[in-house]
Amino acid sequence: xxxxxxxxxxxxxxxxxxxIPGNKxxxxxxxxxxxxxxxxxxxxxxxxxxxxxxxxxGAQRLSLASGTVITxxxxxxxYFIACSVNAIRLGRHGSSVRWLVAGLLVAxxxxxxxxxxxxWNLAHGIDGDSGIFFTVYYYLTxxxxxHATWGILGIxxxxxxxxxxxxxxxxxxxLEALASYWxxxxxIWLIIFPLFYVLA
Amino acid sequence: MNGKPDHFSALTLTWLALVALTLxxxxxxxxxxxxxxxxxxxxxxxxxxxxxxxxxxxxSHVAHPFIARIIQAFIALSPTALVLTAFFGDTLAxxxxx
Numbered sequence: 538x539x540x541x542x543x544x545x546x547x548x549x550x551x552x553x554x555x556x557i558p559g560n561k562x563x564x565x566x567x568x569x570x571x572x573x574x575x576x577x578x579x580x581x582x583x584x585x586x587x588x589x590x591x592x593x594x595g596a597q598r599l600s601l602a603s604g605t606v607i608t609x610x611x612x613x614x615x616y617f618i619a620c621s622v623n624a625i626r627l628g629r630h631g632s633s634v635r636w637l638v639a640g641l642l643v644a645x646x647x648x649x650x651x652x653x654x655x656x657w658n659l660a661h662g663i664d665g666d667s668g669i670f671f672t673v674y675y676y677l678t679x680x681x682x683x684h685a686t687w688g689i690l691g692i693x694x695x696x697x698x699x700x701x702x703x704x705x706x707x708x709x710x711x712l713e714a715l716a717s718y719w720x721x722x723x724x725i726w727l728i729i730f731p732l733f734y735v736l737a
Numbered sequence: 738m739n740g741k742p743d744h745f746s747a748l749t750l751t752w753l754a755l756v757a758l759t760l761x762x763x764x765x766x767x768x769x770x771x772x773x774x775x776x777x778x779x780x781x782x783x784x785x786x787x788x789x790x791x792x793x794x795x796x797s798h799v800a801h802p803f804i805a806r807i808i809q810a811f812i813a814l815s816p817t818a819l820v821l822t823a824f825f826g827d828t829l830a831x832x833x834x835x
Binding site: 555556557558564568574575578579582583586587589601608609612613615616619620623626627628706716717720721723724727730731732734735736737 | 755763776779804805808815822
């Protein structure tokens with residue numbers, strides 16, 4: 538009876554095959570970011586439930602073009618970085634560098650587009666005091682921009698390491714960790730976009 | 738080549754689908770602005786886009802179960818909240834009143 542209890546549990550067949558994309562550290566960070574944005578989205582939905590008219594009218598005043606451009610930039614940079622990971626796995630170092638540079642250039646379009654959007658907002662009298670919708674909008678989108686900025690700095694670091702052949706087909710966890718973070722940031726924007734720009 | 742599969746085609750198809758869904762979202766905001774079930778459709782698109790990024794870019798289907806579950810939960814959260822807010826907004830507001 539005692540022997541039966543002390544025997545090790547059979548390991549899950551599923552767990553054997555599954556892996557951690559990147560490394561454990563980045564997933565601790567991504568989980569914290571998910572929790573942070575869950576709280577921010579809770580603020581959004583509670584505010585929306587209390588002030589449906591303000592949210593309906595507020596979305597109509599935002600620049601749909603800006604939201605769309607940022608969405609396309611996020612999706613495309615995410616795709617380029619995923620291609621960079623795919624290339625390094627296949628041992629194509631040069632191709633991986635080119636995809637990552639492309640991802641960086643497109644990612645840099647996000648802060649630029651956001652800067653132009655804010656300028657457009659201010660020119661149209663939209664600031665943090667314009668009502669509950671815009672307070673939540675600025676708080677959530679600025680927060681996302683901050684996280685994207687960390688991601689851009691991460692891309693620069695990973696690119697520098699990739700250029701000195703710090704990653705190879707056998708060891709690319711740093712590149713994959715950065716990619717995971719950027720994809721998580723992408724997912725968050727894909728939620729923000731319709732909530733603020735589409736549901737007018 | 739090192740025997741590892743090349744996912745370039747799948748990644749490209751995913752990117753094209755994400756772009757297409759974004760453009761569909763724009764159409765929805767124009768054509769169905771005052772339709773009652775618009776939040777339902779928007780919620781479905783949010784979930785679909787998130788699931789596609791998770792499946793093809795992050796490869797969550799081969800990730801550790803904890804990672805896969807945390808992504809699934811996060812992707813499902815906002816669409817669910819959107820539908821609840823759209824159809825039961827008054828109840829939610831009452832519950833969330835201090």
